[in-house]
Amino acid sequence: MANFIRKAFGGLSLSYYLRHFLFGLLIFALFIFAGVKHPKTGEWNIPVLTILIISQFLYPYARFVYESIIDYIFGNNVFFANAILVLIVKLFTMILCYSFAIFIAPIGLIYLYFYHTKQEKLHNS
Template sequence: MNTLFAKTFGGLSRPYYFRHFLFGLIFPAFLFFFASNAGKPIPYQLILFSLVSTALYPYARFVYEGVMNFILGNNVFFVNAVVMLFAKFSTMLICWAFAIFIAPIGLVYLYFRHSRA
């Protein structure tokens, strides 16, 4: 069982996981800020969803970046910085919100990649 976790959840490098984990903390911060200003207690479902999504976000982002690298290859696009930041933030939000569905794909890939090595 220990090797299963090492091959899946330990499959990303620490700097990569930590960097995307920090980016993933942006969204629960927004959620908790707006939920606390609503004057009602924060539902435990929201807290649980935020914790799971934030923990799985680096793996969802790993899948997204792999798919985009496959589609785009080594091409470079020159676009307006505001448009690029909006697109980046949007993809981050989508990956965070759907991390519970996207991350298992990355975890399975990491397991098989590290099993062959």
Template sequence: MHPVLVKTFGGLSRAYYIRQFLFGLIFPAFTLFMMTRGRSGPTDVGLPLALLFALNTLLYPYARFVYESAVGFVMGNNVFFVNAFLMLFVKAITMLLCWAFAIFIAPIGLIYLYFHHSKAEQQRN
């Protein structure tokens, strides 16, 4: 595999990527389910929408990595005690936004991972 691909797309741990990927599958699955249950009958998804769903789902773990890194930087080690339902609602909204805009957010994470792993490789050598 090409070193650039390993440094970028292989930059997240396998467990993290799989976990986030499975969470990312929730949104296209729900959308496709709703599209097939309309009153006027099933709606044709079409190739462009299917490609967008697939791309966003594959890139979602990298977008989520960017979001979690930014929130971790801003919040630090602080702990907040909030209503569990409110927290789950906010988490679901942030997950949806990360999935919907993964095509725009994920490149930031991929660039970061490339430079991070390049720097780590230089320090090892």
């Protein structure tokens, strides 16, 4: 189990993880600002808050899956588009990845585990 955690959760570079973790904090703040408290009682919605906290830590892995798929589809092509449109689409995809991180991130974690297992076998042989 410790081997899986090391290979999967430690599979992203620290700079990549921190970059997306910080972007995730902005999305977390957006969701908190949008309202995690009950409108009438003002009490925190604990299940939603729990999902947001879990999504915060899984977001970099979900973003890794998304970026890997986009890189595979588009390759090294360069597209010219309106900057405002690109930023809107990027923000939309970031919020989607954050919202569904609980479902998307396990794909990335499994991929990272098998990738690092394969690299370890190649290194040892």
